[in-house]
Amino acid sequence: MILIGQYDSPFVRRVAVALQHHGLAYEHRPWSVWADAESIAQYNPLRRVPVLVMDDGEALVESAAILDALDGLVGAERALLPPSGEARRAGLRVCALATGFADKAVSLLYEHVLRAGDRRSPVWVDRCVTQISETLDLLERERAARGGDFWLGAFSHADIAVACALRFLGEAHPSLFDAARRPALAAHAARCEALPVFAAVVQPLHVAV
Template sequence: MQLIGMLDSPYVRRVAVSLQLLKLPFEHRPVSVFRHFEQFRQINPVVKAPSLVCADGSVLMDSTLILDYAESLADGGNSLMPSAPDKRLETLRVMGLALAACEKSVQVVYERNLRPADKQHAPWIDRITDQLLWAYATLETELKRTPLEVERHNINQAGVTAAVAWFFTQAMLPELVRASDFPTLQQLSNAAETLEAFAAAPHGPGTYQAKG
């Protein structure tokens, strides 16, 4: 399998970390949707990262759909999703909050970096900023009440998604979402970044480096 996209995308990084934890081998191709648009379009005409080129040549898009497929390929013991309905519901709720925070972080970054200043609409930026802060505030409360495990053999998809989303936000918007206001999320991120699967796929312009 080939994972297409840059690791400065939290969605690409989420997949790269998860595939490792699921013990699924893959090749990472750091193709940018901005700098390598035409090259990306040859792989996936929609030019959406992450894209996963499967063994039969099929191309999947969207990190959640890619990971749903990855779960079907992995041995049951390597699943990142709980099977018990109550635990699965809890995991999905945390994932939803983390993905919402991630989406709003990306929107703010795009507004700042891609849209000319005179074209930016302040009420829209205020709205998505409020949504971003609300998502992280709710997630912080959830994780205080029910802490996530962050050990290599115990971390689940909620932990992966929350840690990746938080690291991205802190890398891109530290003045907007202050780490000191969310100590539980910062602690989760610090612990997750020490894991081999995270270290092998660091946020940034580099390439995933398989270990061993």
């Protein structure tokens, strides 16, 4: 398999963590969506990452779809979410919230990178900040209520998605995540980042357009 994309992307990284967790061998091509856009386009015309090229040449796109395929590949007993039921719905909901605020953080980063100060949209910036902040508030309450080492009791895609999104947010917009205000999320992120599967796939944020 070939994983395309840089580990500073929370979406690429969540796929990489799952691959590491399952012990699945892959080649990593750290292509940039800007500098290597045309190379990525050979596999995904949207020029977005992650892309996971399977051994038969099939190119899977979008992190949730890729992870669903990996769960199918390793089987239900090793999958990081069950195939059905309440736990699956709960996990998918947390993943959607985490990747949702990560997506808003990416949008906010590009707003700052691609537009000079007087060209930025304060309405858009305020909207992104509100969406991120209120989602973090919700996740903080829910994580504090659950307790335990992992969100669903056992290590899952929910843990990975939240931790990867929080690392990206902390590097891209450090003022938007106050660990003292959200201690349950901070503890969750620290616990995950200490795991070898996270440490193996880490890259400082770098944006070049």
